[in-house]
Amino acid sequence: MAWQVAHGLAGAGDEVHVVARKASASEAVQLHLVRVASTWQPWRVLAFSNGAARAAPRGAFDVVHSFSRTRHQDLFRAGGGSHADSMERHYGGPAGRGFGLAWRRWSPRHRVLLAIERQVFADASQLIQCNSRMVQRELMRRYAIPDERFVLLYNGVDLERFHPSRRATEGALLRTELGAGNAPVWLFVGSGFRRKGLDTALRAFAAARGDAALWVAGGDDTNDWRSAARALGVAARVRWLGTRRDVAALCAAADALILPTRYDAFANVCLEAAAAGIPVVTSASNGAAEILTDGGIVVRNAEDDAGFARALERLADPAERGARGIAARSVAEQYGWPQHINALRALYARIARR
Numbered sequence: 125m126a127w128q129v130a131h132g133l134a135g136a137g138d139e140v141h142v143v144a145r146k147a148s149a150s151e152a153v154q155l156h157l158v159r160v161a162s163t164w165q166p167w168r169v170l171a172f173s174n175g176a177a178r179a180a181p182r183g184a185f186d187v188v189h190s191f192s193r194t195r196h197q198d199l200f201r202a203g204g205g206s207h208a209d210s211m212e213r214h215y216g217g218p219a220g221r222g223f224g225l226a227w228r229r230w231s232p233r234h235r236v237l238l239a240i241e242r243q244v245f246a247d248a249s250q251l252i253q254c255n256s257r258m259v260q261r262e263l264m265r266r267y268a269i270p271d272e273r274f275v276l277l278y279n280g281v282d283l284e285r286f287h288p289s290r291r292a293t294e295g296a297l298l299r300t301e302l303g304a305g306n307a308p309v310w311l312f313v314g315s316g317f318r319r320k321g322l323d324t325a326l327r328a329f330a331a332a333r334g335d336a337a338l339w340v341a342g343g344d345d346t347n348d349w350r351s352a353a354r355a356l357g358v359a360a361r362v363r364w365l366g367t368r369r370d371v372a373a374l375c376a377a378a379d380a381l382i383l384p385t386r387y388d389a390f391a392n393v394c395l396e397a398a399a400a401g402i403p404v405v406t407s408a409s410n411g412a413a414e415i416l417t418d419g420g421i422v423v424r425n426a427e428d429d430a431g432f433a434r435a436l437e438r439l440a441d442p443a444e445r446g447a448r449g450i451a452a453r454s455v456a457e458q459y460g461w462p463q464h465i466n467a468l469r470a471l472y473a474r475i476a477r478r
Contacts, residue, residue: 125203125279125392126191132465138472143179145172156180166236169193173240186476189253193240198475199275200244201253205389205411206262207237210319213387213409245269251475255279255390256411275471278415280464281395281456285372288401288453295376302363304377308336308440311378311402313371313393314385315342317349321384321407321426328384328432330356334440338382341374343367375400380439385410386426394420399456403448405435415459419452 127147134140134152141154145168149155158175160168177196180188190197204210211234244250245267253275254260260274299309310329314320322340326349329338338361340349346364353359368374371393375381381397383406394404394412404420406413413422421438423431439445 128280128461129191129465129468132461133469136465136469138469141180141185143176166232169236169240187472189472193237195240195243195247197250199251199253199471201255202259202263203255203389205256205259205387206266207234207241208266209262210387242267248273251275253277253471256414258409258411258414259389277464277467277471278459279390279392279395279412280461281392281399281459283399283457283460286375286396286399286456288449290372290376291401293376294370294373295378298370298373298377302339302365302377304337308334308379308445309377310336310338310436311341311374311381311397312338312383313341313368313374313381314383314391315344315367317342317344319386320388321386322349323352324384324427324429324432325382326352326356326358326362327429328382328436329362330358331429331433332436332440334437335361336379336436336440337361337363339363339365339374339378341365341368341371371396372400375402378402379445380405380436381420382432382436383407383410384423384426384428384432388412395456395459398452401449401453403439403445403452405432405439415455416452419448419455421448 130140130142130153141156143156143158145158145160147155156179158172158179160171160175162168173194176194182188182196182198187199188197189199191201191203245263252263252269252273255278257276260276263269312322312325340362350359350364353362375397380402381394381404383391383394385391385407386409388410390411394406394410394416397404398416398419404416406420406422407426408422408424409426421435423435425431
């Protein structure tokens with residue numbers, strides 16, 4: 125996302141410097157590479173934070189905007205939300221409960237990430253960009269950050285790459301290639317299958333009436349998940365696609381996206397699916413759910429198998445799917461990249477005046 129933002133800003137006429145560990149050369153932006161060891165993530169994260177501060181010190185530029193876990197900037201994008209909240213939802217309930225959560229709090233990786241998070245949020249001179257109100261509420265509650273430090277800016281989407289017109293071309297070809305037939309296809313996309321709620325998706329898929337297929341795309345090991353699908357009696361209707369680079373084609377081929385995520389600050393694939401004109405079924409633990417109420421179905425609890433099953437049964441009706449798909453596209457059109465870049469440039473001007 126940072127690379128796309130940088131080129132959008134450059135295309136609007138701004139001088140843009142990108143600080144990164146690695147990136148392809150580009151005539152549009154000035155690249156500053158920070159050399160850090162690629163091994164042991166805690167050291168890598170700290171070393172990059174220090175190197176970025178040297179390469180782009182505050183005051184040397186009109187605005188220093190961080191898309192990574194670094195400690196020194198004017199504007200920090202909390203794109204992954206609160207790491208502390210993510211850990212609690214993923215590893216075991218409220219703070220202090222559960223061996224899994226307590227054990228992970230002591231791991232060097234999580235200790236470094238939590239320490240950087242605390243330092244950034246304690247620095248009153250930094251503004252915090254959130255991509256959902258859910259994240260803003262969490263940070264305010266956990267770190268007692270005043271409202272005036274927050275900026276809400278939902279993620280952007282490529283409205284041409286993800287477009288309903290592609291359903292008749294790329295979508296139809298991919299359905300033929302994967303043997304989809306005429307039955308509805310539900311799509312699940314995301315690595316980190318447990319956090320993304322694949323177990324809930326499989327149980328809901330098994331409970332829902334009908335002959336739909338479920339496509340699962342993501343880089344996780346699938347052995348245990350295939351066993352789960354067999355135990356649920358749906359193995360023959362689940363297609364395991366592995367890592368895919370053609371998410372736009374997957375959205376064009378599918379009839380709806382299902383993502384019962386346990387924690388996502390803002391799952392980009394939901395906005396991409398909406399732009400492609402298909403409805404989205406997701407949990408309220410996904411910041412993207414805030415903008416998709418008209419273009420999908422939001423199930424409050426990510427563990428609610430029955431709620432997700434009912435949503436899939438509703439979308440088995442072509443008329444229901446069609447109406448929600450049109451509404452989803454209408455929502456997505458408010459969040460194209462040009463709108464996102466314009467909002468960022470206005471924010472930068474405000475920061476520069478400070």
